[in-house]
Amino acid sequence: RLVEFACQVPLSLKLKNNQGKFLLRNLLYRYIPVEMVERPKMGFGFPFGTWLRGPLKDWAYDLVEPSKIRQHGILNTDYVARLWQEHQKISGDQLRKPLWDVIMFQAWLEDATGNTEK
Numbered sequence: 001r002l003v004e005f006a007c008q009v010p011l012s013l014k015l016k017n018n019q020g021k022f023l024l025r026n027l028l029y030r031y032i033p034v035e036m037v038e039r040p041k042m043g044f045g046f047p048f049g050t051w052l053r054g055p056l057k058d059w060a061y062d063l064v065e066p067s068k069i070r071q072h073g074i075l076n077t078d079y080v081a082r083l084w085q086e087h088q089k090i091s092g093d094q095l096r097k098p099l100w101d102v103i104m105f106q107a108w109l110e111d112a113t114g115n116t117e118k
Contacts, residue, residue, distance in 0.1 A: 048100050049093030063106040072109055
């Protein structure tokens with residue numbers, strides 16, 4: 001019913017003065033302070049760094065172990081190994097971004113090639 005309603009709302013109530021979500025914003029102004037509605041977008045993070053040292057550690061290592069990186073021949077094996085080792089030593093998330101990118105690339109590559117063997 002909500003989707004049906006949203007589809008019936010005229011565009012003039014969805015977009016006004018080049019600002020989207022016009023109707024929603026006006027509704028929010030009734031209940032939420034303006035400064036909270038008008039603030040810039042703020043992302044939210046996941047504790048990937050902590051997960052890569054905890055519950056996702058074995059899964060992630062299977063993707064970035066040196067023999068697997070070497071097998072594909074695309075990424076620099078020494079760099080990935082150093083990145084993994086450094087991440088395991090620290091408690092913060094400083095290396096999470098490049099490491100997560102490598103892990104996701106490796107997961108995609110394995111799926112794309114159908115190669116799930118070590």
